[in-house]
Amino acid sequence: MAEILVLTCASGKQCTQIIPSLYEQPQKYRLRLVVHSQKSFEKLEKQYPGAEVLQADLNVPGDCARLVDGATTIYYVSPTFQPQEQHFAFNVIDAAMAEKAKPNSKFSHFILSSVLHPEISKLLNHDRKRLIEEYLCESSLCYTILQPSHFADNAIGRLLAKKDCQAPVFMAAHDPEVAFSFSCIRDHAEASVKIIQEQSRHFFATYQLVTTWPMKYTQYVQSIGDVLGKTFEIKRVPYEQAVQKYCELLFGPDRVLDQSLRDAPERLLLYYNSRGIVGNPGVLEWLLGRPATSPAQLASMMVEKGKSTSS
Ligand SMILES: NC(=O)c1ccc[n+]([C@@H]2O[C@H](COP(=O)([O-])OP(=O)(O)OC[C@H]3O[C@@H](n4cnc5c(N)ncnc54)[C@H](OP(=O)(O)O)[C@@H]3O)[C@@H](O)[C@H]2O)c1
Structure with a gap:
């Protein structure tokens, strides 16, 4: 059953x-x-x-x-x-x-x-x-x-949407010189399914599931730009505006937010202006038995998928 x-x-x-x-x-x-x-x-x-x-x-x-x-x-x-x-x-x-x-x-x-x-x-x-x-x-x-970690997928759609722009600009919600290890939802999902299926082999384990070594946001953005054959200019969104936009994305645009809902996004963006969150992709690669998907590879897959669904 x-x-x-x-x-x-x-x-x-x-x-x-x-x-x-x-x-x-x-x-x-x-x-x-x-x-x-x-x-x-x-x-x-x-x-x-x-x-x-x-x-x-x-x-x-x-x-x-x-x-x-x-x-x-x-x-x-x-x-x-x-x-x-x-x-x-x-x-x-x-x-x-x-x-x-x-x-x-x-x-x-x-x-x-x-x-x-x-x-x-x-x-x-x-x-x-x-x-x-x-x-x-x-x-x-x-x-x-x-x-x-921070999903590489979060900003990829916004970057790919600029594929036909002559002078594409990426609006950064925090300091783009800060380095992060990204995770890719595709790899996270594959590892999750494996763990669900293999069950007891993974009892009492804690796994860091990241797909990249630390990379600055500038490198992340340009790696997607390279897939599109574009050079992105990166501009900073002022802190208060970035918080507002982030809250709208999380909780919807028309909601008057209680401060208890704003606290976490406010602290997150402040933190990301000086510190990133870094890890090691080795655990994920061991679990999957293959190299992790880089943000550029993910972008290429999304571009190919877009072509096949539009043709
Ligand atoms: N985004 C990242 O980069 C990142 C990275 C690492 C970890 N995470 C963690 O991932 C988790 C979010 O997962 P996700 O990205 O798959 O979700 P998501 O795409 O952000 O979607 C939000 C989910 O939260 C549900 N939700 C909202 N309010 C709820 C409530 N009051 N009670 C129960 N469910 C509620 C929504 O359900 P309905 O659609 O039914 O409202 C929806 O499924 C968070 O814990 C976050 O910290 C995110």
Whole structure:
């Protein structure tokens, strides 16, 4: 009988690339796709008619119990920049522990998609994940923690959209001379599927999943420019404007934001003006058994895909 595999933030960037290959194995996995908004509920119901789509409020323990009911594995992606992020995760971990304690429980694996260097206490979105990791490590659950970095995919669409510009400009939300190790969602998704499938081989492991050595944003932007045969001019967006734009991207353009929602983006952009977040791609390459995808390779793949879908 197919095992129940739960994925949270099922409409998000990570799950969008994880779900398709698992959905193709209905004899092995019955997918339970957890969403928050009605819009995502309707979208995923249509996109994956063979999956169970569940709308849940992670603040409500009863909803958290429903989402792990009868499940074997949960792939937990934590909602972005929510002040209650820690409580959401604690509720879901508590629910998983209660599920595991049921007679004849099948629950066996809690996979947490966290973030690279959750110990960075100056960043609220990292600090909250540090506490979540701690809570999970101290639970009685068999777990795996994945630590992706800044996704190379985040800005690629904006760069590729300039492919026909004579003098393309990239508006940088923070100091582009600061170096980051990027992650690529494609590689992150492939590693995630492998970990879901291989299960016990990855129990109690914490993996840094980055795809590049540290590279400055200027190098990242130009590597995409090279794919397009363009030289990008890079301009800085003033800090306050960058925060405003970032908040609009995260929470929608028309919302009057409470300061508790602005805190994390404000600190993130301030931090990125002086420090990047760096890691080593070796762990990801070991897991995948192949070299990681560079931002330039990702851009080339997206350009090729664009050509094949438009022809
Ligand atoms: N972006 C990066 O560069 C990066 C890098 C490393 C780690 N991360 C981490 O990745 C996670 C986000 O994953 P993602 O990028 O796949 O998602 P995403 O594309 O940012 O989408 C946001 C997701 O959050 C869900 N959500 C929003 N508010 C919620 C709430 N109150 N309760 C439950 N779900 C809620 C949305 O669900 P609905 O559509 O149903 O509203 C949606 O699935 C965050 O924890 C972030 O820190 C991001």
